[in-house]
Amino acid sequence: METLHQFKFELLYKSQENNSRLGKVHTPHGIIETPVFMPVGTQATVKTMTSKELLDLKVSIILGNTYHLYLEPGLEVISSARGLHSFMNWHGPILTDSGGFQVFSLQALRDITDEGIVFRSHINGSPHFFTPQKVIEIQMTLNSDIIMPLDECIPWPCEYKDADKALIRTTKWAKISKETLPVDSHQTLFGIVQGGMYPDLRKRSAIELQEIDFKGYSIGGLSVGEPKDIMLHILEETTPVLPEDKPRYLMGVGTPEDFFYCVERGVDMFDCVFPTRIARNGSAFTSNGKINIKNERFSKDQNPLDFDCKCYTCQHHTKSYIRHLFKADEILGPRLMTYHNLYFVLNLMEKIRNSIREGNFNSFKKSFLEKYLS
């Protein structure tokens, strides 16, 4: 049905100001301009949104969670629809994670060995076993465009020797993962850099993965509770060790301010539940910072969430109305807020790309953050 294009990364432009760059990721389901934010569609839906709305928002790629999809609806169901794209009627690019992070973070973990991870479903407690091979096979069934190898995710803080041990295993699994995916596959496997908060481990990881040779590199294990300055320090120790001609994906980040801090350190791809999750809890991004719409002071506020915003929500609805929807527990509330927050971060990322192109990233960053963090 769809014409399959081969995966390719074009590095279009390198900033003079910092390590930021412009690129294009070609995938079988479309082209992604980087730096890019990928909305998270955990359970085959970006929560509250239709796929048409994602197109309206000019979303160029979404993320799906392997762990969740494997448990529900399960592979038989997704396979009967011939993959995740047609199952959820999203025909743009999809990146899936390996499920490793969820197994660790949802406290589902039971046992980990060199062979893989035994865990229990957070839904019904049923036991499951993820091996590096199985995780690739699951993602082959999902038929996502960009896939991830199983990795061992460590908590923060973590002792050096434990981080080292997890890294050895992660590299080993990365190798097995690459061997599992057929060489002629139209799916593209990234390697995931781990190594905790230890710069030397991060560098070793980056180098070992390049020896295996991947078409893109993810940076995992950041934004797991560590202070922001540590995260940024580790990031700036990591990206220079990664090849310039491959996309770099910082997993699970982030916030509007993070986009600036990480783009200028050479990151191309981002995903995070933050914009959509806080939307459902009543928090909206605005050019003057975050607001919580449930606040009493908005009860008669006839202004939009953000005067500067051109999204459907801001063009059609007042803070007073949206606050009412949240107070009355109406689904339209989370819908309108999700739409707004996604518009905000996608629009911000577009402006960031423009600022790189025009050579004024630093001044845009300064003017945005001055208002946003005030």
Place this chain on the structure above:
Amino acid sequence: METLHQFKFELLYKSQENNSRLGKVHTPHGIIETPVFMPVGTQATVKTMTSKELLDLKVSIILGNTYHLYLEPGLEVISSARGLHSFMNWHGPILTDSGGFQVFSLQALRDITDEGIVFRSHINGSPHFFTPQKVIEIQMTLNSDIIMPLDECIPWPCEYKDADKALIRTTKWAKISKETLPVDSHQTLFGIVQGGMYPDLRKRSAIELQEIDFKGYSIGGLSVGEPKDIMLHILEETTPVLPEDKPRYLMGVGTPEDFFYCVERGVDMFDCVFPTRIARNGSAFTSNGKINIKNERFSKDQNPLDFDCKCYTCQHHTKSYIRHLFKADEILGPRLMTYHNLYFVLNLMEKIRNSIREGNFNSFKKSFLEKYLS
């Protein structure tokens, strides 16, 4: 801002086959073709839907619930938006009920006298007093196009003497209501026919209300638990006593089959939470009857809810996917189902209007119900 058109009912066509008719209701916010189904927007939102989606569905009028809006967000908030239309960004016609039905059905009732009804909020238990005057004043603040007088709603079954007593009060309140609304108001007050399941009381109510003289007549107190044949019997005893040149609104009805049974008995306007409520619970209308999408047999069903349906949901999504959304408790599930069910009933009502126009209501009714009720 908006040009205000005066209320007017045009009776366009009377069927030769039965008591069905075609008409146009003119209101300050637009024209409604009848017979019409009015989606219910209880809390200033048709649950899960944007006002843009209502326009896409060609909804010509919605209903708002005075009781709910009075309690939340309250009149101060709606007044600060200068009425319900701009508060919820729906600029088509709105009909509001009197709140009477909710006071009775939500078990909020504490005391009823000739002066009005004392009740407690179902949200926080706070005490309130609805008089016929106050209910008109509330609806003047809401600024809805068509408004209802406070009425006494009786349960089913109900003794004759109690039905009679409630009717006397309802007529008295109808008179007060008419006197309360300024004569030059752009809002239009209907009278509500009551009388329980007693044909003579229904007739008396209809005649007494006409003596007061309203621009439209609602039929209340039906579909309150009585068997369908009793409801239809009372209905066909009532509509002939109502003036032909005024719209007739059957409150709280109904189902697809009800539309046929009641249109052929001379009803012009309907409202009901049924299509949207069952949608949120996983039930979809189809041309072959209702289905519950949560059923296991749909887990791998790659077909739309209804092959004959041209709605967004059916054009883009499979039963397998929608079932997954419900199982995974995703908001998109109720959204897609609500859209479908509203499309179904609005489309059905359009086909009913066409069949009246073309003189083949009976044959359309037969072919639809044969499939739908099979």
